[in-house]
Amino acid sequence: MRWDDIDKQVCSVARALSVVGERWTMLIIRDAFLGTRRFDQFQSNLGVTRHRLSERLTKLVEHGVLVKVPYQDRPVRYEYRLTRKGLGLYPVLMSLARWGDDWMDKDQGAPLEYVHQTCGNKTHPVLACSECVEPLKPEAVTPQ
Amino acid sequence: MRWDDIDKQVCSVARALSVVGERWTMLIIRDAFLGTRRFDQFQSNLGVTRHRLSERLTKLVEHGVLVKVPYQDRPVRYEYRLTRKGLGLYPVLMSLARWGDDWMDKDQGAPLEYVHQTCGNKTHPVLACSECVEPLKPEAVTPQ
DNA sequence: CATATTAATTCCCAAATGGAACCTTCATAC
DNA sequence: GTATGAAGGTTCCATTTGGGAATTAATATG
Known part of the structure; x- marks a missing residue:
């Protein structure tokens, strides 16, 4: 079985891991709990590549664990914050x-x-x- | 930074994840808590490939999360059980x-x-x- | 001897990852 | 108006890891 299919298992642990079980993800969450909000902060704290970070953040946003909140206009910049679902971790x-x-x-x-x-x-x-x-x-x- | 180096971070979460943060590992642990002990049982419950399973079990044994206990001689067969460290999860x-x-x-x-x-x-x-x-x-x- | 059982290991191809460079949008300085 | 810089990404490519199926090893049973 592919790892990507584990969310189909009838098991809450498997379904939880399908969102937060990938490399780096829980470390991103840890940093979020410690107050990190911005892309570059995450990147330098974690040492993960920008590519991977971007991918993981996008997935966490898609699953409602993080939200992108604009913190300035021109240029629009977003920061990532834990949602209630994220806080639940x-x-x-x-x-x-x-x-x-x-x-x-x-x-x-x-x-x-x-x-x-x-x-x-x-x-x-x-x-x-x-x-x-x-x-x-x-x-x-x-x-x- | 490579994922393999996260255990060097001064962070308990990172060090914990260096052992249990890989794909399948927590699902193996879940099954162990539900009573699974043998290679083939893990394999058919999880649907992970034998290769991957073998690799993960070995790592968990190396880190003292599981122990191999012989349950028969000739041929010697081992089963995997949670240690105190494993139960701590x-x-x-x-x-x-x-x-x-x-x-x-x-x-x-x-x-x-x-x-x-x-x-x-x-x-x-x-x-x-x-x-x-x-x-x-x-x-x-x-x-x- | 042939087959079954259990626990792995090998091989080969596909997918994920790491590293570095590049791109975009704007602000500010010269 | 050109250059520089900051923030947040994307692109590209070589390397690593993962998935699937077949194979091996040790022994018991028929």
Whole structure:
């Protein structure tokens, strides 16, 4: 099966990956969450080629993860911003970051720390049950 | 910059993606969480080519996400199981699934439902603060 | 001995990627 | 009005990666 056809699978993970599962895409999203908005900023932050970046941004816009918003006229220039759909990727991003911190920490410590403004503490993300607020662990969850 | 060099970035997301950010890899992990263990099972579930599958499994084993465990002698056959490191990807997987359910739901409803054995309810994953147990939202988290 | 099972590997062609140069629209400076 | 520069792309081409089918390897079974 071609990778391009995975969005036809009856699986939310596969369908999610058909949008954000390509090389560079999640790094673009990461940068977007950290405030990057413009083409050249993305390009120099990521080191991805302009061609690839252009392609990925276009796809993310097509899928409604980013929107192009004009920030000046003459010449018209657009910047890319996360939509609600894009903001919805926050848990994915934070979970990835957390896993990277926990398991891929090659001698250089956690690159970023996070402060939760709501409680004022240094925080890390925990996956919790929507109903009982206890942490969700794979053994305790039955998919049906 | 080459994709292969992203693990050199000082970013946990980039380092995580250097292991699980390639095509098919997260789908292999998904299947592993659902109980798939053997080469041919992965192959027929995913529809990935044997070549690609072999390559990805090898990489996951090298990075300690999966282990090869012999399940018979003569001929020795191995199956692939999630390690603790691999199990650590649960939040990433569940967050992806949740996002797919919420935003990529092409007319066919949520493919899987999840029951939390701890509380007995149908559940979905929520990203919570490790300190105050409130949901973590991007606006309320300051990276430093 | 022939066939089946499971896990790979090889080969060949198609598709995706990386790198660098080029293009377009306008503003500003000379 | 020509030159320079900034922002956001596109084009071109060589290299890398991926897909598909056939093949190999180790052994059990008939």
